[in-house]
Structure formats: C-alpha cells, structure tokens
Amino acid sequence: MPELAYLNGVIRPINETYVPIEDRGYQFGDAVYEFIASYNGKLFCLQEHLDRLEKSMEGLSFPKVDRKFIQNAIDELFEKAGMARAGLYIQISRGVAPRDHAWAKDIKLQIIMTIKNVIELDSKIRDQGIDIITVQDERWSNCDIKTVQILFNAMAKQKAKDQGAFDAIFISKDGIVREGTSSNFFLVKDGGLITHPLTKNILPGITRMVVMDLARNLGIKAEEKFLSKTDLFSAEEAFLTGTVTEILGIKTIDGVPIGKGKPGEITQKLYRALREKAE
Ligand code: PMP
Numbered sequence: 001m002p003e004l005a006y007l008n009g010v011i012r013p014i015n016e017t018y019v020p021i022e023d024r025g026y027q028f029g030d031a032v033y034e035f036i037a038s039y040n041g042k043l044f045c046l047q048e049h050l051d052r053l054e055k056s057m058e059g060l061s062f063p064k065v066d067r068k069f070i071q072n073a074i075d076e077l078f079e080k081a082g083m084a085r086a087g088l089y090i091q092i093s094r095g096v097a098p099r100d101h102a103w104a105k106d107i108k109l110q111i112i113m114t115i116k117n118v119i120e121l122d123s124k125i126r127d128q129g130i131d132i133i134t135v136q137d138e139r140w141s142n143c144d145i146k147t148v149q150i151l152f153n154a155m156a157k158q159k160a161k162d163q164g165a166f167d168a169i170f171i172s173k174d175g176i177v178r179e180g181t182s183s184n185f186f187l188v189k190d191g192g193l194i195t196h197p198l199t200k201n202i203l204p205g206i207t208r209m210v211v212m213d214l215a216r217n218l219g220i221k222a223e224e225k226f227l228s229k230t231d232l233f234s235a236e237e238a239f240l241t242g243t244v245t246e247i248l249g250i251k252t253i254d255g256v257p258i259g260k261g262k263p264g265e266i267t268q269k270l271y272r273a274l275r276e277k278a279e
Pocket of ligand 1: 180
C-alpha cells in the first residue's frame with residue numbers, strides 16, 4: 001500500500017495531495033499536530049494523543065471538534081493503509097483564508113493526515129547510545145502546546161547534526177535542562193529517574209508519562225525536578241523519550257561521557273519494558 005494522505009475527508013496517495021496556499025498552518029504556523037506510532041497493527045496510546053490534541057486545540061482557541069469524528073478519520077486512514085508499524089501524522093490548522101493576522105469567526109478547521117511505514121532506528125545507534133549537544137532554549141513560552149511552530153527545534157537538530165551529534169537538548173537562559181528537540185529528557189541519579197516537571201516550557205510527552213509509569217512498576221523511583229546543566233555531568237545515565245525516539249540512551253553530552261559512556265542498565269531495562277508494552 002502506498003503512503004497515503006488524508007485531506008478533509010479524502011484519502012489519496014501523499015504525492016497527489018495538496019494543501020491550499022492560504023492555509024494558516026502554512027502562513028502563520030497556526031496549526032497543531034500529533035505523531036502517533038503503531039506496533040503490530042495497533043496505534044500506541046491513541047487516546048492519550050487525542051487528549052493532547054484536544055488540549056493543544058484549546059490552547060489556540062480552536063473550535064471544538066467531535067473526538068469521535070477525529071478518531072474515525074484516523075481509524076479509516078490507518079485501516080486503509082494496512083501498515084503494521086505505521087507513523088501517522090495528524091495536523092489541524094485553523095483553516096484557509098485570505099492572509100490576515102486575525103481570523104474570521106466562520107473559518108473552518110482543516111484536517112490533514114499522512115501515514116508512512118516507520119523506519120526503525122539502526123540498532124547499533126540504540127546499543128551504543130547517542131551524542132547530544134546543549135543549545136540555549138530560545139523558543140516561545142507555550143511549549144506545552146503542540147503547534148507546528150517548531151522551527152527552532154528543527155534548527156537545533158540541524159546544528160547537532162552539523163556538529164556530528166545525533167540531537168540537542170534545550171537549556172533555559174537560567175541553566176535549567178528542559179527537553180530535546182523532539183523528545184523529553186531524563187537522567188538517572190542514585191538509581192532513580194529525574195525529569196523536568198510539567199510546565200509551559202516543555203511538551204507533556206506521552207512516552208515520558210509511559211516511562212514514569214513503567215519505572216514505578218519496576219520499582220524505580222521517578223521524580224519531576226528541575227535539573228541544572230551541571231547536574232548532567234554527574235548523572236549515572238541519561239536518555240531521551242518520544243514517540244519516534246522511544247527510549248534512546250545518551251553516550252555523551254557536549255563531548256563529555258555520561259556514566260559509563262553508553263546506555264546504562266536502567267535505560268535498557270526501560271526500553272525493553274516499553275517495547276513489551278507497545279507490542
Ligand atoms: N518534546 C518535544 C518538543 C517533542 O516534539 C516531542 C515529540 N512529540 C516530545 C517532547 C515527546 O513527546 P511524545 O512522547 O508524546 O512523542
């Protein structure tokens with residue numbers, strides 16, 4: 001089955017689907033999105049993604065959409081594509097209108113989706129861990145809303161790649177460790193997990209939440225605390241979490257080895273538990 005796209009109720013191959021040029025998502029970044037992965041033909045944490053999508057829409061004062069309508073659209077595309085290990089991207093923009101900063105009351109939301117096979121990360125990278133860099137967080141102050149305004153994230157990821165690293169994490173101007181460019185950040189200290197509390201400065205990651213639950217079930221302490229950049233270098237382990245990333249152990253940060261310089265035992269244990277839960 002080819003990679004498919006959904007545009008306002010019509011499903012067609014991706015390369016035959018076009019969005020109108022005056023979509024506000026395109027011109028103003030006035031859109032929200034989710035990326036949902038499937039394992040063995042089942043979308044993982046679909047309800048949690050829909051919850052967050054609704055919150056993001058509320059955050060931008062979008063009109064409410066019947067959740068069943070969105071879920072049915074997702075199900076239809078997912079079933080039509082018939083992919084066991086799919087990545088489904090859904091984006092809802094405020095709509096299409098002549099370019100103007102303010103919008104008309106009767107503007108109609110535009111829903112698009114794409115579905116593609118997930119390309120699994122090279123297992124060598126997962127086994128050896130990744131090198132990451134730190135970047136000062138210069139994003140806006142509503143990072144809890146999952147909008148398509150992720151240019152700074154894209155630039156930070158590119159900066160990391162240009163320096164031969166895999167990814168970047170954002171550090172606030174005051175030295176607080178926030179999150180990755182498309183992932184949340186955890187470190188392990190005294191055998192327990194620590195991650196940034198849920199504030200407006202990070203995205204409430206679904207994998208983050210799943211990992212905290214898995215940890216507690218495994219008897220691993222999981223805390224939400226502010227971490228400073230200096231805390232990074234005394235960590236026993238560190239990893240990123242995300243729908244695409246899953247759980248990815250960190251080898252070095254800004255060239256400094258973390259723990260033993262490879263994914264640690266807790267990271268690996270949690271990764272296995274996550275795959276087991278998802279599959
Ligand atoms: N933070 C940011 C900035 C992200 O883009 C993502 C990926 N959506 C995450 C965290 C992780 O979220 P999730 O686990 O829901 O994929």
